[in-house]
Structure formats: C-alpha cells, structure tokens
C-alpha cells in the first residue's frame with residue numbers, strides 16, 4: 001500500500017567546519033597549559049625551571065666544550081671533553097677488531113640494513129618467504145664474515161670483538177635464533193599433551209624467573225661443565241646460547257598472548273578447510289600471531305638490546321666495558337665519565353628510538369592489509 | 373537382506389546413531405539419531421543453547437562426542453587422523469561469523485584448500501576460485517582483503533571457500549544471523565541456488581522463509597534432543613509437540 005498525498009523530500013544539511021576555538025596553537029595552549037589557576041602555576045613553574053637549568057647544560061655540552069684535538073691536553077676549557085669520545089670512538093664501536101678488517105663489521109651492518117629494507121620492499125607474493133629466509137641466514141652469515149677463516153678471510157678471534165657493534169650483533173643474533181624456538185615453546189605450552197606442556201612451562205618460567213645476570217654467570221662458569229671434557233666452547237658462543245634461551249623464554253610468552261588473541265573461529269575455519277595441524281599453524285595462525293605480537297616482540301628486543309650491556313660483568317668488551325677501560329687509561333685520567341656515559345646513553349637511546357619508529361612503521365604496513 | 377541394507381546405506385550420506393555428548397558433566401547432546409540422504413536439505417532450528425551448533429559441529433569433528441556413532445559417506449568418525457581428514461575433505465562448513473582468514477586476499481582464502489589440501493597447481497586452484505566467486509557474484513573482489521568487504525559479501529566468500537573444496541555436504545551454522553537485513557537476502561539467494569543444484573545441506577537457521585522454500589525436512593531441537601522432525605509443511609502448519617508450538621509461536625509471532 002503506497003502512502004498518498006505529499007511526501008517529505010530528504011533535505012541534506014551542508015557540512016560546516018569544526019568550531020574554531022579548538023584549532024590553532026593559541027587555543028591549544030589555552031586549553032592544555034593554562035586551563036585553570038593550578039594548571040597555569042605548574043606551567044609557569046616548569047618554564048622557570050627550564051630557564052634556570054637549560055643554559056648551563058647547553059654551555060657545558062656545546063659552547064664551552066672541547067671539540068678538537070687528540071689528547072687529554074687538548075681539553076682546556078671548562079665544558080665537556082668530547083675529544084675523549086672522539087679519540088676512543090673506534091674502540092667504542094668496534095672494540096679491538098683489527099682496523100684493516102673492520103670492513104667486515106661494516107659489511108655486516110649493511111647486510112642487516114638490507115635485510116630490514118627487504119622485509120618492507122620486496123613484492124608481496126614472496127616477501128614473507130624471502131625475508132624469513134634472509135633473517136634466519138643472517139646470524140650464520142654474520143658469524144662467518146666476522147670470524148673468517150674461509151676464502152682467504154683472516155680469522156679474527158672472538159676475544160677481539162667488542163664495542164657497540166658487539167652489542168648489536170649479540171642482540172640481533174640471539175633474537176633471530178630465539179624466534180623459531182620461542183614459537184615452539186609457546187605452541188608447547190598450549191599443547192594438549194601434559195608432558196610437552198609441563199616441559200614448556202618449566203622452561204619458560206625458568207628463563208623468565210631468573211635474573212639475566214645470573215644466567216650470564218651460569219653461561220660463563222657452569223655451562224662449560226656440561227660440555228664434554230676437552231671441548232672448549234668459545235665464551236661468546238656460550239653467552240650467545242644464554243641469550244637465546246633467555247629470549248626464547250620471554251618471547252614464548254609474547255607469542256602465547258598472540259595465540260590467545262587469534263579467535264577460535266580461525267582454527268575452526270582452518271580445520272574445516274581440511275588443513276593439517278602444521279599447515280593450520282604455519283599458514284593461518286602464525287602470520288596472525290606475528291602481526292598481533294609485533295609491538296611486544298620489538299619491546300622485548302629493545303629490552304634484550306639494553307641487557308647486552310650486562311655482558312661487561314663477565315668481562316666481555318661490549319661498549320660499556322670498553323668505556324670503563326677507556327676511563328681507566330692512564331693517558332685519560334681527567335675524569336670523563338660524564339661524557340662517556342652520556343655518549344653511551346645517546347647511542348642506545350638513538351638506536352632504541354629508531355627501533356620504535358621502525359616498529360610503528362611495521363605496524364602500519366601490517367595494518368594496510370585491511371585498507372589500501 | 374544385506375543388499376537392501378547396503379543400498380539404503382549408500383543413500384544415507386550421514387548416519388548418526390545414539391550420539392551423546394557431554395561438556396564436563398553437562399549432557400549437551402542426548403541420543404541424537406539422524407539419517408541424511410544424499411541431496412537432502414535439512415534445516416535445524418530450536419531455542420538458543422539447545423545444541424544445534426554442537427550437533428552439526430560433530431559432523432566434521434570440530435567437536436568430539438563420547439557415545440554413539442557417526443558415519444559420513446561410509447567413513448566412521450573415530451579418533452583417527454586419517455578418517456577425520458577424509459571426512460573434513462568431504463564436508464564444507466560456513467560459520468555465523470564468516471571466519472575468513474584476514475591476512476589473506478579473497479583469492480588466497482579460496483585457493484588455500486585446493487593448493488595445500490588437494491595439492492592442485494596454483495593456476496588451476498585460481499581458476500576454480502574464480503569460478504566459485506562468479507557463482508556467488510563477487511569476482512571483482514578477488515584481490516581485496518576480507519576486512520574490506522561487507523558482511524554479506526564476506527559470507528558469500530566463505531560459502532565459495534567451502535565450495536572450492538568440492539564437498540559433498542555443506543554445513544551452515546546460522547549463516548545469516550550476523551548480517552544486516554538487506555544482506556541476508558544475498559546470502560540466502562546463494563544458498564537457495566546451491567540447494568537447487570542438489571547439494572546435501574544441513575543448515576541451522578531461523579530463516580523460516582528459507583526453510584519453507586528449500587528444506588526437505590525441518591528438525592526441531594530443544595534441551596539437547598531432537599524433539600520433532602517433519603517436512604516443512606507439516607512442521608509449520610501442524611506441529612505436534614508443545615515445545616515446537618511454543619517455539620514457532622515465538623519466532624513467527626513477530
């Protein structure tokens with residue numbers, strides 16, 4: 001039955017711009033900094049604090065700082081002695097790796113960057129496979145290049161490795177190797193089989209519950225007891241193993257969260273399509289778990305990366321250990337601890353900041369799956 | 373005697389005998405007996421929690437059961453990976469919430485089974501996928517991701533994904549209950565077409581129009597039991613059990 005008589009026609013209302021007072025810097029300041037008396041007082045207090053403290057800091061770090069020269073004697077002004085950093089920069093980055101072989105470390109860093117870039121830019125239909133292969137190959141290739149002993153490359157024994165690049169290498173090499181293991185531990189923890197489940201739980205909880213420092217001591221002191229007598233496993237390899245175990249314990253929990261976040265309908269759909277258990281896990285569940293866990297994986301990596309400075313406790317010459325050596329050097333006794341630690345602080349901060357930018361970028365690429 | 377029996381069995385593509393299932397101590401399915409002939413279209417309805425989903429999920433082993441027997445196309449459903457795989461290849465399933473794989477394109481969602489389970493070459497799998505996408509009338513969406521499609525389109529993709537495996541039986545668990553009214557029709561149209569082509573279908577739904585139009589048999593469940601089953605005409609016009617009458621008056625009442 002159709003209605004008779006006149007019918008209202010639809011009258012669209014034209015769009016209007018948003019009310020003006022919420023836009024613009026003045027409005028922003030009024031709203032966020034001076035919205036009330038209390039708020040204004042806090043703002044003014046902070047400004048006064050900054051005005052009082054910033055200039056001396058700037059003066060120390062830049063205007064009265066010593067920039068040029070090569071020795072302690074060049075530091076005549078009151079400010080920071082950046083000459084110290086400059087003079088030791090090679091050791092801070094590369095440890096005691098021989099100068100004529102240092103291209104190998106640089107090559108390694110370039111490879112790392114290439115693999116990162118690959119993971120974003122390769123054509124989509126083989127990106128996943130190619131980048132997983134490249135990442136898994138990276139620690140072995142890196143080890144081979146840095147250690148040498150093949151194809152005319154001189155052997156550079158691991159006690160010469162050091163500096164910041166060692167921190168980078170140890171962190172990257174352990175998280176990459178830990179990745180597949182942690183995935184298996186997480187699967188094991190979800191397993192229906194009590195034996196597999198308990199072994200996984202014990203492993204994960206052990207490595208999460210024990211301080212990493214004590215793990216390093218165990219790696220350097222106790223682990224050799226487990227190896228057959230006469231075999232002398234390199235100290236660096238031993239702590240590498242420790243880092244791998246430590247990381248896979250942590251990341252297993254990250255992955256477990258990812259597994260729990262994949263809706264059960266995904267498992268059921270995969271089952272009803274007829275996929276086998278491993279096809280289901282690898283083709284359907286794992287990609288979604290990685291995507292969900294990406295922010296936590298990177299957070300865990302940042303934690304591990306910073307924890308590599310603890311390696312100094314067992315005498316591995318990573319960057320902080322190198323800094324302490326430099327501070328104790330008899331030619332540089334002018335007390336440059338502040339500059340040195342500030343430098344380490346900045347290098348780590350810059351890398352970690354870079355990684356969190358990268359991680360946001362990764363999240364965005366993963367999310368475009370839905371839009372684009 | 374044996375010949376008669378086996379020919380009758382050859383016709384029954386699904387045979388469920390005295391099936392009982394418990395969740396812990398909760399007796400969720402009680403003495404379910406159901407025989408489905410090849411090409412038969414069955415609609416299952418009943419109040420929430422009556423065990424409709426659980427029943428059809430037993431048919432492709434998304435749920436285990438403790439007592440009774442279940443045979444699909446002559447294969448006994450037992451605790452054996454081989455049997456379960458054989459049955460799953462034979463049975464397609466469509467879910468209330470579509471359950472498409474969000475990280476794969478529509479085309480990849482459809483080719484996954486043919487490539488990995490049936491081991492077909494990629495080009496052939498894509499040909500099959502496009503054929504079924506055309507049948508559900510969305511070939512132009514092949515390269516999009518599930519998140520970019522409307523609910524109705526996603527559900528049609530889910531139907532196509534099952535069909536790509538060339539199943540003999542299709543299970544539907546409330547395929548339209550998560551959809552807006554204007555999308556329900558486009559999904560039901562696809563299902564009606566499928567029914568007309570002779571697919572064996574078991575469909576949990578409250579779309580009574582669909583039941584009247586295509587069902588050979590309507591089954592009413594309550595409290596984990598099959599309370600009543602009949603052809604749609606008798607079922608709707610002349611329900612025997614008081615539970616059925618109450619249920620029908622509730623859902624047809626508004």
Ligand SMILES: Nc1ncnc2c1ncn2[C@@H]1O[C@H](COP(=O)(O)OP(=O)(O)OP(=O)(O)O)[C@@H](O)[C@H]1O
Pocket residue numbers: 395398400418419420421422423424425426427
């Ligand atoms: N995994 C489970 N564990 C325990 N109880 C469950 C589980 N799944 C379902 N149940 C219970 O089993 C009963 C039957 O569930 P089922 O999903 O089969 O109902 P349904 O008829 O499909 O209902 P609806 O119309 O709401 O989908 C319900 O009472 C439900 O609470």
Ligand SMILES: [Mg+2]
Pocket residue numbers: 424425426545546
């Ligand atoms: Mg249900």
